[in-house]
Amino acid sequence: MRAALDPATIPSPRPAGWVVDQAHVLSIAQIAEINRLGDAVHACDGAEMAIIVVPTIGGGDHRAWAVRLFNRWEIGDRVRNNGVLIFVAVGDRAAEIVLGAGLDSSEGRARSDRVMRDEMLPRFRESENAAAIVAAAQACAREFFDVHFTPAAPTAAPDPAMMLVEAPDPERASGPPPTRPAKPTTRSAPASTTLHGSRSGLPVAVFAGVGVLLLGGVGAGIAVAASRPRRCGRCGVTMQKLDEVADDQHLSQGERLEERLGSVDYTIWMCPGCSAVEKRRSGRWFTRFSACPQCGQVTSSDLKTTLQHATEWSGGLVEIREHCEHCGRTHVYRRSTPRITRSSNSSGSGGRSSSGFGGGRSSGGGSSGKW
Numbered sequence: 001m002r003a004a005l006d007p008a009t010i011p012s013p014r015p016a017g018w019v020v021d022q023a024h025v026l027s028i029a030q031i032a033e034i035n036r037l038g039d040a041v042h043a044c045d046g047a048e049m050a051i052i053v054v055p056t057i058g059g060g061d062h063r064a065w066a067v068r069l070f071n072r073w074e075i076g077d078r079v080r081n082n083g084v085l086i087f088v089a090v091g092d093r094a095a096e097i098v099l100g101a102g103l104d105s106s107e108g109r110a111r112s113d114r115v116m117r118d119e120m121l122p123r124f125r126e127s128e129n130a131a132a133i134v135a136a137a138q139a140c141a142r143e144f145f146d147v148h149f150t151p152a153a154p155t156a157a158p159d160p161a162m163m164l165v166e167a168p169d170p171e172r173a174s175g176p177p178p179t180r181p182a183k184p185t186t187r188s189a190p191a192s193t194t195l196h197g198s199r200s201g202l203p204v205a206v207f208a209g210v211g212v213l214l215l216g217g218v219g220a221g222i223a224v225a226a227s228r229p230r231r232c233g234r235c236g237v238t239m240q241k242l243d244e245v246a247d248d249q250h251l252s253q254g255e256r257l258e259e260r261l262g263s264v265d266y267t268i269w270m271c272p273g274c275s276a277v278e279k280r281r282s283g284r285w286f287t288r289f290s291a292c293p294q295c296g297q298v299t300s301s302d303l304k305t306t307l308q309h310a311t312e313w314s315g316g317l318v319e320i321r322e323h324c325e326h327c328g329r330t331h332v333y334r335r336s337t338p339r340i341t342r343s344s345n346s347s348g349s350g351g352r353s354s355s356g357f358g359g360g361r362s363s364g365g366g367s368s369g370k371w
């Protein structure tokens with residue numbers, strides 16, 4: 001049965017971006033955010049992550065439709081076949097994650113299953129369609145390409161006099177900061193414009209702020225807003241920003257280490273009226289450090305060693321050594337990498353597809369979901 005909507009009629013988003021939203025689900029800020037994520041993925045071995053959102057395909061099989069679009073666009077590098085397509089037909093309540101042949105392994109499918117099950121379907125079921133799509137893009141970038149920001153970690157009992165403030169850091173416009181959903185927080189105005197709950201604790205809300213930041217022309221306006229003196233929540237007096245040296249007295253050992261490693265930035269504001277202290281935490285999106293599962297500080301990094309290179313004929317093996325500079329936790333494990341597959345449809349020269357994607361192929365692996 002032929003779908004009423006023909007994949008051939010969907011224009012490629014390349015080179016302008018990575019997302020086509022014919023259902024008008026995503027805000028301009030969210031599209032900008034996903035495009036930025038797509039650029040970061042692309043910087044990783046020419047990998048490509050595309051997102052297509054349609055109202056309906058008008059009947060027919062969603063999986064087959066999405067795989068056809070993938071292979072029509074030729075997503076991913078033509079040799080590595082490291083493309084991912086996130087497909088959503090909002091009106092059909094159907095979603096698909098299609099993997100390029102190079103990512104299509106039992107492990108790759110387990111990852112796309114996780115993204116579908118944990119990030120997408122629960123949000124779609126609550127009609128948080130845009131949040132589901134942003135979370136899917138974010139999770140695929142993380143799961144398949146190690147492109148991630150650092151979700152902030154829970155830390156030991158906070159000083160009750162401290163209010164934790166989270167906001168995008170305009171000086172590091174490269175990404176949204178981590179949030180700490182468990183703490184009572186005060187958000188700066190730009191970040192609070194669109195607040196969606198985020199099951200995983202990832203800062204969906206902050207996407208809105210960063211999107212605005214991107215749209216706002218290098219974020220000059222917000223830079224002013226973020227450094228503008230704030231008023232004390234208790235007594236209303238204008239607070240003062242402490243310098244770096246004075247800052248340190250208000251940071252734990254782990255927080256000081258985070259700052260030194262450059263994974264998180266802290267700004268301390270003090271109220272001259274009542275001596276209340278406000279700690280402002282802003283993470284960096286692209287840091288090589290991630291939150292340590294043991295101590296929670298963003299001080300853990302990975303060292304990857306290739307034990308066996310993947311070839312066209314066999315998969316490879318990588319050893320990953322996680323080490324936390326704060327608590328010393330070390331965790332070593334191995335991960336298999338997929339065989340390199342060569343695209344059969346591209347000629348050997350250059351290899352870019354006419355759609356503007358890299359010439360990658362999918363053999364149809366990935367995950368499907370309905371809600």
Ligand SMILES: [Zn+2]
Pocket residue numbers: 232233234235236237271272273274275276
């Ligand atoms: Zn005060």
Ligand SMILES: [Zn+2]
Pocket residue numbers: 292293294295296297299300324325326327328329
């Ligand atoms: Zn640790």
